[in-house]
Amino acid sequence: MEKLRIAFLGSGSMGGAILQGLLDAGYPKELLSATTKSDASAIAWRQQGVSALATESSPDANALLAGDADLIVLGVKPKQIVEVLQEISGEIGKNAVIISLAAGIELETMAAVVANPNLIRTMPNTPALVGKAVTGIAPAASASQDAIDATVSLFEAVGTAIVVPEEKINALSAISGSGPAWIYYFIEQWEQIALEQGFSQEDAKRLVRGTFDGAIDLLAQSDKEPVELRKNVTSPGGTTERIIATFDEHDLKGIFAKGLAAAVARAQELAGK
Ligand SMILES: NC(=O)c1ccc[n+]([C@@H]2O[C@H](COP(=O)([O-])OP(=O)(O)OC[C@H]3O[C@@H](n4cnc5c(N)ncnc54)[C@H](OP(=O)(O)O)[C@@H]3O)[C@@H](O)[C@H]2O)c1
The missing domain is CATH 3.40.50.720 (NAD(P)-binding Rossmann-like Domain)
Incomplete structure (x- = not known):
């Protein structure tokens, strides 16, 4: 520069x-x-x-x-x-x-x-x-x-x-500007459920942050899309499949979309629109 x-x-x-x-x-x-x-x-x-x-x-x-x-x-x-x-x-x-x-x-x-x-x-x-x-x-x-x-x-x-x-910046703000907060919030919730399963704070951190870190590195180093990597850990009829099906039943994508829409609406309010 x-x-x-x-x-x-x-x-x-x-x-x-x-x-x-x-x-x-x-x-x-x-x-x-x-x-x-x-x-x-x-x-x-x-x-x-x-x-x-x-x-x-x-x-x-x-x-x-x-x-x-x-x-x-x-x-x-x-x-x-x-x-x-x-x-x-x-x-x-x-x-x-x-x-x-x-x-x-x-x-x-x-x-x-x-x-x-x-x-x-x-x-x-x-x-x-x-x-x-x-x-x-x-x-x-x-x-x-x-x-x-x-x-x-x-x-x-x-x-x-x-x-x-x-005109794209409010949506971008919700996706990447606020993005670190999405990620930290998932990690908070994910560690919380590990604690509720009786893992120590230290173990909950290692399980969740270690998995997060490994999965992101694997994605970065792989030529595969996330959907393919996910399918690699989702045996038909297995336990992971139940987790994803539960997320789908509760419309996780819809929740993401609502979060994004709320952030865009707030940005418009801040702009006095
Ligand atoms: N935080 C994020 O993740 C993020 C992401 C994207 C965009 N933004 C945008 O970044 C901007 C700042 O947000 P932030 O989270 O960084 O807020 P922040 O941590 O509160 O920082 C505000 C800064 O402005 C200083 N300040 C306050 N009044 C001032 C004045 N009159 N003149 C000069 N400096 C003054 C503060 O000084 P002191 O240190 O003395 O308080 C502080 O350094 C916002 O417009 C926000 O929309 C934030």
Whole structure:
């Protein structure tokens, strides 16, 4: 990735995961900056060599760091996006790329506040922390190809990225943005039923996380689709078949679809639709 100056305005769970992913990947620290609300969070970044300012002690922190950046990553909560854009609108360089991580905030809403054409809406996920984020990128029609390429490179430094039209981003958010929560929730429930069968906490963890890890590695290393690998552990008339039949009877896929629809509806609410 071409070495650009990147400012993270808001660097908590998500912005912070990308920033940390860049640091861990060896991105030059002197090109990275971050804002936070609290001094404690800013100090933690400074301890890693990132120039960081907190709004509680530097009210102009966002404007100060945005003015200097090639890429401005908005990592504040969705309801703060407009306010932060208003704070920085007079400071942004004309070729700067403004990249929002916020769920539910539309490009149109951002464009109403800043004149800059390079507006990009994204949806990453927290495995950025381990270099395995999956990020959806929806550029404004006015964004330059250079701006899109720079955004793709940023997210490829911490995982993989795909460019999608904005109308797909709410569904993508539910699938991959929230995806780690789906997975952790399954693991929580799965370990809980192991505990209820009398396994110790330690054994329940080993049984479930070990199986999860092994199954995902097998899928990654195999040229087979999940359905085929599943059939390999499902003898006709056997016990696994009963598990899958029970999931089907209770319409597991329907439950997934309802979860996705609820997330998309919430994203529309956040967008004021
Ligand atoms: N979490 C996820 O998995 C995920 C996934 C995809 C997208 N997102 C999106 O990422 C965004 C951030 O979510 P999050 O979960 O990372 O929230 P978070 O952990 O609460 O992080 C918010 C960050 O913003 C800082 N902050 C608060 N007010 C600020 C201000 N006025 N100026 C500058 N910084 C300020 C906070 O500082 P302190 O550290 O001092 O509190 C913190 O660093 C949201 O828009 C969300 O939709 C999140």
